[in-house]
Amino acid sequence: MKRIFTSESITEGHPDKVCDRTADAVLDAVLAQDPYARVACECAVKDDYMLIMGEISADAEIDAEKIAREKIRGIGYTDPALGFSADTCKIDVRLGRQSGDIALGVDEKKVADKADSVGAGDQGMMYGYACRETAEMMPLALMLSHKLCKRLEEARKSGLLPYLRPDVKGQVSVEYENGAPRRITAVVLSAQHSPAVSAKQLREDLKREVILKVLPEELLDGETAYYINPTGRFEIGGPAGDSGLTGRKIIVDTYGGRCPHGGGSFSGKDPTKVDRSAAYMARYIAKNVVAAGLADECVLEVAYAIGVARPVSVFADTRGTGKLSDEKISEIVQREFDLRPYSVIETLGLRKPIYEPTSVYGHFGKPGLSWEKTDRAEDLKKYLRG
Secondary structure (H helix, E strand, O other): OEEEEEEEEEOOOOHHHHHHHHHHHHHHHHHHHOOOOEEEEEEEEEOOEEEEEEEEEOOOOOOHHHHHHHHHHHHOOOOHHHOOOOOOOEEEEEEEOOOHHHHHHHOOOOOOOHHHOOOEOOOEEEEEEEEOOOOOOOOHHHHHHHHHHHHHHHHHHHOOOOOEEEEEEEEEEEEEEOOEEEEEEEEEEEEEEOOOOOHHHHHHHHHHHHHHHHOOHHHOOOOOEEEEOOOOOOOOOHHHHOOEEOOOOHHHHOOOOOOOOOOOOOOOEOOOOHHHHHHHHHHHHHHHHHHOOOOOEEEEEEEEOEOOOOOOEEEEEOOOOOOOOHHHHHHHHHHHOOOOHHHHHHHHOOOOOOOHHHHOOOOOOOOOOHHHOOOOHHHHOHHHHO
């Protein structure tokens, strides 16, 4: 049986990612001063304007406007002619304090078990996922889309293709046969550029210097379709061409559409927000389940009630690849992993300023992140023996 699956990625210059990066940079700046801070920071951009809004309760002093300008400049928006630049944009900061009603649910309480002292910051369901398609245990189409966009960004920043501008979207479609990836059927790449380059040159350059540099040769064939700037021109981009908002690229941030999403965004949120921390923990668990050989693919759903420490449900779906039943794996997960918010934060070390690097090219499948470790896999193998 054949099927085609598609995922997309975007660069740091996309308006939504400008917002995600700024929100996480603000979060990191606060956590660097107060690891127990409560932060819910969001951003919006349009034309030469940025709004930084939300709530921060912390023993910290930061300059959100200065942070934002530094990030905008680092992304590459330095030319006022682009309609949005670090030095000319108006930045409006509207940051208040966390609602006392919400704080009631997550403030530590005097209980016998410290892990029961912190409840979930909100209700909702979070998902983690892992599979054997790539070394990162991530979906192939998504990882290839990320690599395309990273390579194009490198070509812009290095000066290899000097006519490129910051706003880029990439997309890869992979054909599967009997569950295994066989070939790339289509590649879509839309790159913002200066007027100095012709559509013909841009298409030739991007195919040669970007697409063929990162996509596996064995997955490309004579029938692979290439759609490079398919409209012919992409000069107006970034916030001048479209508005941006924190948390609007949650599928790019996670698994490229391979598994469900609970709807909560990550960027700008401190780890007491289970939208973020529980999604990281779910990935950690799913990856260890697959690494242990309990399944070749695992979707893990965890759901919470606001103010309550223990999840209201935990469900593993191995999509028919489990060496044990899904019910049994769900039981193992609950026995082996503590999913209470306090324990999640401690297990993964989430009170540190580690979040800005996650704001672009996904929150998963990257080395060095605590939730990407497979340090529980050996221990989980005991369930295959018994």
